[in-house]
Amino acid sequence: MPHQRVAVVTGASRGIGRATAVTLAQAGQAVVVGYAGSADSAHEVVEQIIAAGGRAVAAQADVADEHQVASMFDVAADSFGGVDVVINCAGRLSLSPIAELDLDDLDALHRTNIRGTFVVAREAARRMRDGGAIVTVSTSVVGLQFPGYGAYVAGKGAVEAMTLILARELRGRDITVNSVAPGPTATDLFLDGKDEATIERLAKQPPLERLGTPADIAQVIAFLAGPAGRWVNGQVVRANGGII
Numbered sequence: 041m042p043h044q045r046v047a048v049v050t051g052a053s054r055g056i057g058r059a060t061a062v063t064l065a066q067a068g069q070a071v072v073v074g075y076a077g078s079a080d081s082a083h084e085v086v087e088q089i090i091a092a093g094g095r096a097v098a099a100q101a102d103v104a105d106e107h108q109v110a111s112m113f114d115v116a117a118d119s120f121g122g123v124d125v126v127i128n129c130a131g132r133l134s135l136s137p138i139a140e141l142d143l144d145d146l147d148a149l150h151r152t153n154i155r156g157t158f159v160v161a162r163e164a165a166r167r168m169r170d171g172g173a174i175v176t177v178s179t180s181v182v183g184l185q186f187p188g189y190g191a192y193v194a195g196k197g198a199v200e201a202m203t204l205i206l207a208r209e210l211r212g213r214d215i216t217v218n219s220v221a222p223g224p225t226a227t228d229l230f231l232d233g234k235d236e237a238t239i240e241r242l243a244k245q246p247p248l249e250r251l252g253t254p255a256d257i258a259q260v261i262a263f264l265a266g267p268a269g270r271w272v273n274g275q276v277v278r279a280n281g282g283i284i
Contacts, residue, residue: 044095045172047125047265048116050074050103050160053081055227056177056261057129059254061085063262064127065094070120073098074112076130095120103130103156106163113167124172125265126164128157131177133229138190146191153195161206161217171214173265176203178221180280196221200276207274216273218264223280225252246281 047064051057053075061071062085071089073096075082082098089096099115101108116123132152134145157176164174178196181189200219207217224230224242230251231239243251260279263269 043121045069045124046072046116046120046122047127048072048074048099048112048123048164049127049129050101050112050156051076051128051130052085053078055129055229056222056225056254056257057127058085059258060127060129060261061096062089063255063258064125064265065089065092065096067262067266068094069125069265070095072096072112072116072119072123074101074103074130076100076102103128103160104151106159109159109163113163117167122169123164123167124169125174126160126168126172127175127177127261127265128160129177130156130160131229133192133232135188135233136191137188141191149191150195150198153192154198157199158202161202165206165210168215172216173269174203174206174215174217175261175264176200176217176219177261178203178219178276180221180223180278180283182221183278184223184283203276204274216264216270218269218272218274219276220257220260220264221276221278221280222257223252223278223283225254225257227254246283248281250281252279252281 047069049061052061052073065071073085086096097119099112101112178200203219
C-alpha cells in the first residue's frame, strides 16, 4: 500500500495558504500547517482538518530563516514520516510607486518573497521524497504590470524564474515544480488598504467579473500537487479569471 502523501504548506494560517491546507487534507494528504506568527489561526486550521477526519500539525517558521524551515521539515518527518508536497504560500505585500518606495520596505518584502521562497525550495529539493510536487506562489501582476506593484512584482518575477530553473534541476526524481500566479483574490493581504471603489474596479477586470477566492486558487494548487497534475511541470499557471 502506498504511503499517505505529506504536504508542507507555508503561510497556512490564513488566505490562500489556509484554503490550500484544507483542500489538500480533503484530498487525503497529511498536512503541516506552517505559520510565521499567527499561532491561534494555525491551530484553528489544524483543528478544522482533524475534525473532518484528516491529519495535521502546526509548525512555526520564518520562511527566510533556513534553520526554522529545516525544523518545519523535521516536524513533517517526525509526525508523518517524510515530505512529498511543498506549497510556499507565505508572502508579504507592500504597495508604493517606485519613486516613493522606502528601501526598508523593499528589503522586508524581498526577504520574505525571494529569500523565503528560495529557502523553502532549497529545503524541499534536499528533503522531499521522489515523486512529489513543489508549488510556489507568484502573481498575475507580473504580466499585468499594475502601477504601485513594482517592488512586489520584482520579487515575484524572481519567484517564477527560480521555480522554472528548479523544475529542470530536479530531472530524474519525478518531482514536479510549478508556480501559481493568482489575479486579484479576496484575501486580507489583498484587501488591506484598498477602498471599495478600487476593489470594485479590480473585481470587474476579469471576464468572470468577480474577485478570485482563496478556494479558487487552492483548487489549482491542489491539482498541481495531486495525481491529475503530474504531466504539468516547469510552468507558471495564471489563475485570474481571464484578465488580459
